[in-house]
Amino acid sequence: MKRPSNAFIAASWVALFTGAIAFNVGLWNADMELNEKGYYFTVLMFGLFSAVSLQKAVRDQMEGIPVTGLYYGISWFATILSILLLVIGLWNADLMRSEKGFYGMSFILALFSAVAVQKNIRDCMAAENSSLKSTDNQA
Numbered sequence: 001m002k003r004p005s006n007a008f009i010a011a012s013w014v015a016l017f018t019g020a021i022a023f024n025v026g027l028w029n030a031d032m033e034l035n036e037k038g039y040y041f042t043v044l045m046f047g048l049f050s051a052v053s054l055q056k057a058v059r060d061q062m063e064g065i066p067v068t069g070l071y072y073g074i075s076w077f078a079t080i081l082s083i084l085l086l087v088i089g090l091w092n093a094d095l096m097r098s099e100k101g102f103y104g105m106s107f108i109l110a111l112f113s114a115v116a117v118q119k120n121i122r123d124c125m126a127a128e129n130s131s132l133k134s135t136d137n138q139a
Contacts, residue, residue: 003127004120012116019110020044026102032093039089044107047082051111052118054079059122082111 023044027037054075060067086107090100 001123001126001130004123008116009120009124012113012120015109015113016117019106019108019113020048023103023106023110026099026106030095030099032095036093040086040103043082043085043089044110046078047086047107047111048114050075050078050082051114055115055118056122059119079111083107 024041027040030037057067057072057075061072086104090103093100095103
């Protein structure tokens with residue numbers, strides 16, 4: 001198994017922090033009620049968790065690691081639901097269109113990069129394990 005490049009690993013982490021921090025800085029500075037800020041923050045955390053969970057379920061299935069249909073389905077449902085909850089919240093929010101676009105783009109950037117970070121971590125672990133196995137075989 002080949003390890004991802006350091007540039008791709010760094011870019012994935014930078015994108016994750018950029019998306020998540022930008023989203024939260026936007027919330028911090030937003031002129032909205034605390035319960036609204038809590039809603040958007042919770043949707044972000046739910047989205048990040050569900051996206052990583054979906055990536056893991058899909059990858060496990062591709063590698064022949066058993067994944068129950070229920071977990072696989074819930075992972076897809078949760079990811080779609082997090083995006084839908086953000087869209088519904090923004091659709092009904094009293095925000096300028098540019099603000100809505102900002103939250104939507106930083107949310108999607110954070111979700112996509114969370115998947116990339118999870119993939120990189122798993123690929124690095126697999127590369128390390130395969131190199132350890134080849135070292136053991138040579139000894």
